[in-house]
Amino acid sequence: ILNVEQSPQSLHVQEGDSTNFTCSFPSSNFYALHWYRWETAKSPKALFVMTLNGDEKKKGRISATLNTKEGYSYLYIKGSQPEDSATYLCAFANTGNQFYFGTGTSLTVIP
Amino acid sequence: NAGVTQTPKFQVLKTGQSMTLQCAQDMNHEYMSWYRQDPGMGLRLIHYSVGAGITDQGEVPNGYNVSRSTTEDFPLRLLSAAPSQTSVYFCASSYSPGERTDTQYFGPGTRLTVL
Numbered sequence: 001i002l003n004v005e006q007s008p009q010s011l012h013v014q015e016g017d018s019t020n021f022t023c024s025f026p027s028s029n030f031y032a033l034h035w036y037r038w039e040t041a042k043s044p045k046a047l048f049v050m051t052l053n054g055d056e057k058k059k060g061r062i063s064a065t066l067n068t069k070e071g072y073s074y075l076y077i078k079g080s081q082p083e084d085s086a087t088y089l090c091a092f093a094n095t096g097n098q099f100y101f102g103t104g105t106s107l108t109v110i111p
Numbered sequence: 112n113a114g115v116t117q118t119p120k121f122q123v124l125k126t127g128q129s130m131t132l133q134c135a136q137d138m139n140h141e142y143m144s145w146y147r148q149d150p151g152m153g154l155r156l157i158h159y160s161v162g163a164g165i166t167d168q169g170e171v172p173n174g175y176n177v178s179r180s181t182t183e184d185f186p187l188r189l190l191s192a193a194p195s196q197t198s199v200y201f202c203a204s205s206y207s208p209g210e211r212t213d214t215q216y217f218g219p220g221t222r223l224t225v226l
Binding site: 004031034042043044046049089091093098099101102104 | 151156
């Protein structure tokens, strides 16, 4: 069983604030790191897939970085909006065929 | 494309009953998987399949069976339901089994309660 940890567990920010959260994963046998956005009563939707150390991905106001040597990824949201409220999940893929999910960071953006 | 569909959306079972959760995808994806989601825990992999006729166990396989007779369908069977199997179940699929950079597409989930 591999340990994928996300912090913080939950976060409340004001509209317009920028925020970031962390996903920590084993640094050995790394293959890929996925970020998902999960809105209440819906299913997880993919945000980014990252594979190379130093990778940076960006989609609108959301970006992510990857450090495979130390085993962490950051997700950043710039100028948070109420519609960004969701749980953000990361999933680690090693050299097997399995994905290991963190417990998620629940973000609430207060208007 | 309907994407990944799951039925039923909700189910209540009594301890000892059996049932099958259905999952289907119309994207010609090779990789399909079942996860369960419990409070305070991340999505945990139950079983997965890298193609028709091939299945393997994930992190928490006990109490569940799967089969993959077609590319499209990947049913999850509970042979004798137990209260510990009360959970929300998600099916997911992605295009290539060997390419873990492929995005997984999730179904809407099945909320199962075992009394």
